[in-house]
Amino acid sequence: MNLALSDEQAMxxxxxxxxxxxxxxxxxxxxxxxxxxEWRALGELGLFxxxxxxxxxxxxxGAAEVMIVSEEMGRALAISPLAESILLCGRAIVxxxxxxxxxxxxxxxDALLALARGGECADGKLRGSAAIVRDGxxxxxxxxxxxxxxxxxxxxxxxxxxxTPVRLVDGSMAAQVQFDAAEAVALTLPATQWDEAQALAxxxxxxxxxxxxxxxxxxxxxxxxQRRQFGKPIASFQVVQxxxxxxxxxxxxxxxxLLKAALVEEEERVRTVTAAKAYVGDAALKLAEEAVQLHGGxxxxxxxxxxxxxxxxxxxxxxxxxxxxxxxxxxx
Amino acid sequence: MDLALTDQQCAFRDDVRAFLASSLSAGLRRGAxxxxxxxxxxxxxxxxxxxxxxxxxxxxxxPTEAGGPGWTPIQRWIFEKECADAGAPVLPGMGLKLVGPxxxxxxxxxxxxxxxxxxxxxxxxxxxxxxxxxxxxxLASLRTRAVRDGDHYVVSGHKIWTTxxxxxxxxxxxxxxxxxxxxxxGISFLLIDMALPGVTVKPILSAxxxxxxxxxxxxxxxxxxxxxxxxxxxxxxxxxxxxxxERGGSSFAPLLLAxxxxxxxxxxxxxGELAHRAIRLQLEAEALxxxxxxxxxxxxxxxxxDPRSLITKLLASEIRQGIEALxxxxxxxxxxxxxxxxxxxxxxxxxxxxxxxxxIAAARYLNARAWSIFGGTSEIQLTLIAKAxxxx
Numbered sequence: 001m002n003l004a005l006s007d008e009q010a011m012x013x014x015x016x017x018x019x020x021x022x023x024x025x026x027x028x029x030x031x032x033x034x035x036x037x038e039w040r041a042l043g044e045l046g047l048f049x050x051x052x053x054x055x056x057x058x059x060x061x062g063a064a065e066v067m068i069v070s071e072e073m074g075r076a077l078a079i080s081p082l083a084e085s086i087l088l089c090g091r092a093i094v095x096x097x098x099x100x101x102x103x104x105x106x107x108x109x110d111a112l113l114a115l116a117r118g119g120e121c122a123d124g125k126l127r128g129s130a131a132i133v134r135d136g137x138x139x140x141x142x143x144x145x146x147x148x149x150x151x152x153x154x155x156x157x158x159x160x161x162x163x164t165p166v167r168l169v170d171g172s173m174a175a176q177v178q179f180d181a182a183e184a185v186a187l188t189l190p191a192t193q194w195d196e197a198q199a200l201a202x203x204x205x206x207x208x209x210x211x212x213x214x215x216x217x218x219x220x221x222x223x224x225x226q227r228r229q230f231g232k233p234i235a236s237f238q239v240v241q242x243x244x245x246x247x248x249x250x251x252x253x254x255x256x257x258l259l260k261a262a263l264v265e266e267e268e269r270v271r272t273v274t275a276a277k278a279y280v281g282d283a284a285l286k287l288a289e290e291a292v293q294l295h296g297g298x299x300x301x302x303x304x305x306x307x308x309x310x311x312x313x314x315x316x317x318x319x320x321x322x323x324x325x326x327x328x329x330x331x332x
Numbered sequence: 333m334d335l336a337l338t339d340q341q342c343a344f345r346d347d348v349r350a351f352l353a354s355s356l357s358a359g360l361r362r363g364a365x366x367x368x369x370x371x372x373x374x375x376x377x378x379x380x381x382x383x384x385x386x387x388x389x390x391x392x393x394x395p396t397e398a399g400g401p402g403w404t405p406i407q408r409w410i411f412e413k414e415c416a417d418a419g420a421p422v423l424p425g426m427g428l429k430l431v432g433p434x435x436x437x438x439x440x441x442x443x444x445x446x447x448x449x450x451x452x453x454x455x456x457x458x459x460x461x462x463x464x465x466x467x468x469x470x471l472a473s474l475r476t477r478a479v480r481d482g483d484h485y486v487v488s489g490h491k492i493w494t495t496x497x498x499x500x501x502x503x504x505x506x507x508x509x510x511x512x513x514x515x516x517x518g519i520s521f522l523l524i525d526m527a528l529p530g531v532t533v534k535p536i537l538s539a540x541x542x543x544x545x546x547x548x549x550x551x552x553x554x555x556x557x558x559x560x561x562x563x564x565x566x567x568x569x570x571x572x573x574x575x576x577x578e579r580g581g582s583s584f585a586p587l588l589l590a591x592x593x594x595x596x597x598x599x600x601x602x603x604g605e606l607a608h609r610a611i612r613l614q615l616e617a618e619a620l621x622x623x624x625x626x627x628x629x630x631x632x633x634x635x636x637x638d639p640r641s642l643i644t645k646l647l648a649s650e651i652r653q654g655i656e657a658l659x660x661x662x663x664x665x666x667x668x669x670x671x672x673x674x675x676x677x678x679x680x681x682x683x684x685x686x687x688x689x690x691x692i693a694a695a696r697y698l699n700a701r702a703w704s705i706f707g708g709t710s711e712i713q714l715t716l717i718a719k720a721x722x723x724x
Contacts, residue, residue, distance in 0.1 A: 001334065001335055001336065001338075001341075001406060001625070003333055003626060004333065004633075005333065009333070064333045221723070221724065224724070225724070235724045241715060241718035241719075241722075241724045242718065244718055244722055244724055245714040245715070245721070245722065246714065248643070248718075248721050248722060249643045249647060249717070252623055252643055253620065253647070256619045256622035256623045256626065259335075259622060259626070260335065260618070260619075260622045263334055263335040264335055265336065275618060278611070278615055279615040279616070279618075279619055327608060330611050331607045331608060331610075331611050
């Protein structure tokens with residue numbers, strides 16, 4: 001048992017942290033999706049290659065690396081397509097002809113893939129619709145998981161793909177997508193590989209939530225130390241101290257679930273990621289709500305990072321079924 | 333980074349497992365399973381303590397110099413996890429976990445020689461004399477007086493919530509030796525023979541009907557000065573050391589997880605809302621297990637434990653209370669039985685309706701309410717966390 005980062009891991013963490021700290025602070029974080037040039041810059045730094053399997057031209061970074069990178073993204077409340085485009089879709093195309101077309105560009109941050117769930121495919125034609133496809137408007141291609149469980153790749157520029165923009169709660173853009181017999185290439189990756197990809201994406205989201213929780217708690221502790229009422233800082237009131245202490249327990253317990261999910265043996269990954277989603281999704285939203293509460297009236301405005309943080313946490317904690325679905329899965 | 337046990341640790345775990353499989357009798361397991369209070373009853377505790385002592389594992393958390401087996405924090409965790417999974421009795425902690433470490437850390441050689449061996453054999457059974465009727469969370473306000481008279485202190489006062497004092501023959505107590513200085517500075521730590529004239533124990537029955545708690549009256553008890561641990565006035569810092577051991581000395585999560593598993597096994601398949609409560613408790617306990625392991629790993633690597641270790645008692649209390657409340661609900665009306673006979677594994681206990689686990693559920697639920705009160709209330713814990721972890 002060992003929780004220490006290796007030198008390489010510490011380097012990656014510091015690199016991502018510095019990159020984001022140079023670009024985001026409390027006044028700018030979570031104001032909108034990460035601009036494409038920043039995304040590309042992260043690709044050029046080799047971050048996406050780090051997280052991709054070797055057979056896809058990556059360095060084969062595993063769950064620990066996904067955790068480290070994603071937690072930093074969460075800490076800066078950065079809104080990016082990391083979980084879907086890189087971890088889910090990037091892995092979905094491994095081993096298929098599509099990898100040649102998109103793989104390298106994906107690693108460079110030049111291309112974006114989105115994940116859609118819905119529709120059905122017959123004779124190489126995809127029909128049906130997907131309600132909310134994150135980053136679907138910017139995507140170059142769409143990985144579609146059909147209702148029957150098949151995986152296909154569709155070119156987003158295909159005239160048989162109609163996209164309508166939908167603004168999501170964190171300010172990011174999704175698409176409502178209609179497939180009218182769009183050309184679909186079957187992706188034939190083994191089911192276990194897809195399960196692994198989904199687990200890694202889930203882990204990434206959990207890590208982002210933990211990073212966001214740390215930031216929201218920091219902001220709150222700072223604020224209650226500065227905000228004065230009744231002639232003294234509100235941090236001197238026990239009720240405020242206890243609420244902050246409670247937030248801290250949620251953060252540390254969430255970090256524990258994250259560490260466990262990232263560091264267990266492969267065969268336990270799916271269950272521990274599900275457990276982490278079930279726990280952290282709830283804890284993060286509670287923490288974000290408390291952060292807003294302790295910021296008083298300012299907390300509910302668009303002005304402060306906590307209000308925007310709440311929006312981001314609401315979205316992350318509900319993706320791919322969120323905590324409720326995870327608890328259902330565990331209870332079954 | 334990894335969570336895998338080393339080959340050595342796996343071998344150690346297998347040793348512990350094999351030992352438990354051969355040494356933990358069905359009777360001991362049943363006694364442990366049908367214990368309604370926090371600690372095992374004396375008959376069960378005595379038998380299990382002797383078995384552990386014979387194996388050399390009784391004081392597994394003590395350092396080698398004090399007679400411990402020299403285990404690392406991870407080994408201790410493995411041992412506790414295996415004991416919890418196997419359903420071993422929970423030994424009273426007042427001697428082994430509380431006064432033992434105080435004695436080997438602050439005691440004179442004479443005190444170590446005189447007390448540590450008897451503690452291990454079980455000849456000395458210790459009770460903790462800290463709280464008083466007017467001094468609970470505000471412990472430093474305690475009023476039990478110890479007045480110097482030659483080679484003795486004359487001790488008078490009133491201790492309360494003294495767990496298992498009815499079985500104890502030794503009391504470690506905080507007493508006021510100086511009323512002129514700041515409250516914290518006037519406190520000393522005394523070892524008191526409960527057979528001395530002037531010591532009276534009066535039972536307090538819990539709402540469950542269990543007799544775990546007592547009042548201890550001290551009426552001009554003459555305690556030799558040589559029975560003071562540390563200097564006069566050092567009692568408060570010794571008490572802080574002891575309370576830190578009480579809060580963070582061992583892991584809570586293994587027993588919580590094991591008890592939840594046993595509830596699932598004995599309560600029938602939990603469905604609907606009950607299943608969801610079980611899942612939430614399970615997740616919280618699973619997280620707590622990792623939180624505790626993180627601290628164990630820090631200590632193993634020689635680092636000072638992060639203030640995060642302060643959250644464990646608070647959370648363990650809540651999970652414990654959640655599990656016992658779930659048990660009452662899982663057994664339905666049969667979870668509302670409350671016979672007066674004790675212990676629950678005794679011969680005179682009426683035949684349980686549904687199951688023995690159902691019969692004990694209400695008592696355990698009621699006793700578990702004390703978790704968020706003893707050893708520093710949850711409110712005190714939150715204040716400590718805010719201060720130590722967040723600087724508030």
